[in-house]
Amino acid sequence: xxxxxxxxxxxxxARKKGKPTQRKGPAAxxxxxxxxxxADHSWTxxxxxxxxxxxxxxxxxxxxxxxxxxxxxxxxxxxxxxIAPGGHTTLERHRHEHVVVGVRGRGKCKVRRNSYxxxxxxxxxxxxxxxxxxxxxxQEPFGFFCVVDAKRDRPRPV
Amino acid sequence: xxxxxxxxxxxxxARKKGKPTQRKGPAAxxxxxxxxxxADHSWTxxxxxxxxxxxxxxxxxxxxxxxxxxxxxxxxxxxxxxIAPGGHTTLERHRHEHVVVGVRGRGKCKVRRNSYxxxxxxxxxxxxxxxxxxxxxxQEPFGFFCVVDAKRDRPRPV
Numbered sequence: 594x595x596x597x598x599x600x601x602x603x604x605x606x607a608r609k610k611g612k613p614t615q616r617k618g619p620a621a622x623x624x625x626x627x628x629x630x631x632a633d634h635s636w637t638x639x640x641x642x643x644x645x646x647x648x649x650x651x652x653x654x655x656x657x658x659x660x661x662x663x664x665x666x667x668x669x670x671x672x673x674x675x676i677a678p679g680g681h682t683t684l685e686r687h688r689h690e691h692v693v694v695g696v697r698g699r700g701k702c703k704v705r706r707n708s709y710x711x712x713x714x715x716x717x718x719x720x721x722x723x724x725x726x727x728x729x730x731x732q733e734p735f736g737f738f739c740v741v742d743a744k745r746d747r748p749r750p751v
Numbered sequence: 752x753x754x755x756x757x758x759x760x761x762x763x764x765a766r767k768k769g770k771p772t773q774r775k776g777p778a779a780x781x782x783x784x785x786x787x788x789x790a791d792h793s794w795t796x797x798x799x800x801x802x803x804x805x806x807x808x809x810x811x812x813x814x815x816x817x818x819x820x821x822x823x824x825x826x827x828x829x830x831x832x833x834i835a836p837g838g839h840t841t842l843e844r845h846r847h848e849h850v851v852v853g854v855r856g857r858g859k860c861k862v863r864r865n866s867y868x869x870x871x872x873x874x875x876x877x878x879x880x881x882x883x884x885x886x887x888x889x890q891e892p893f894g895f896f897c898v899v900d901a902k903r904d905r906p907r908p909v
Contacts, residue, residue, distance in 0.1 A: 714788035
């Protein structure tokens with residue numbers, strides 16, 4: 594179990610002031626960066642990560658961070674998640690808000706007691722503290738963007 | 752010329768503390784909101800606005816703000832822009848960064864001296880102070896998301 598990456602998809606530890614998220618060497622000013630999309634919903638220069646540490650609360654989810662982990666100054670992170678058929682994210686809540694945009698296939702998002710069907714380009718705003726969970730009960734991968742504030746609280750499983 | 756909306760697509764005046772962007776009545780806590788997408792790239796509950804005031808620097812651009820103008824607490828705004836064939840945005844620069852994601856058709860983005868072809872789901876990060884302009888030299892509409900910080904400086908035409 595050597596792979597200790599981010600503890601959660603939705604949480605990043607507070608950065609020290611003046612210290613960029615870039616891990617290697619001194620902070621270089623960010624440069625224009627085109628991330629070219631492929632049919633399999635990968636992007637050039639963007640790695641595939643697991644959703645978070647295995648803790649039994651989720652299944653079959655991967656993450657690709659397009660913007661936010663390479664020294665940019667933006668106050669938000671843009672991430673792509675993909676849930677394989679039958680998979681789901683953690684049922685959790687947190688103070689920070691979510692914006693989810695369907696990108697591939699379709700899936701469901703439970704927010705409090707409601708369930709929302711998400712198809713490509715459907716956009717869901719999830720308010721603070723609302724317990725929520727994304728699921729893929731279908732036969733194709735369900736991919737979506739999730740935009741969050743760069744500084745955010747750690748999710749709590751519900 | 753009664754339509755005096757935002758002065759620029761990329762700029763919003765600083766909000767007074769505690770005063771939400773929502774214009775009518777007292778601030779209501781934001782609620783879960785599904786914006787259902789239609790084939791014409793409109794979304795339920797999202798209005799179509801002009802890009803900015805006519806100043807001769809742009810042509811044939813509309814804007815739809817999905818997240819950021821309805822009292823949300825997020826530190827970013829998510830907007831959809833669409834450039835008709837032959838249209839273009841203002842050639843401008845500003846301190847805030849842009850994240851552009853192709854959503855419909857294809858187009859071009861000039862950043863400094865380079866030109867980037869943007870197709871659906873291609874994602875472009877534009878760093879601070881880089882003069883940039885989006886164009887649609889093709890026959891179909893060119894639609895893209897643009898994510899920006901909620902608090903940002905006013906663009907300056909180049």
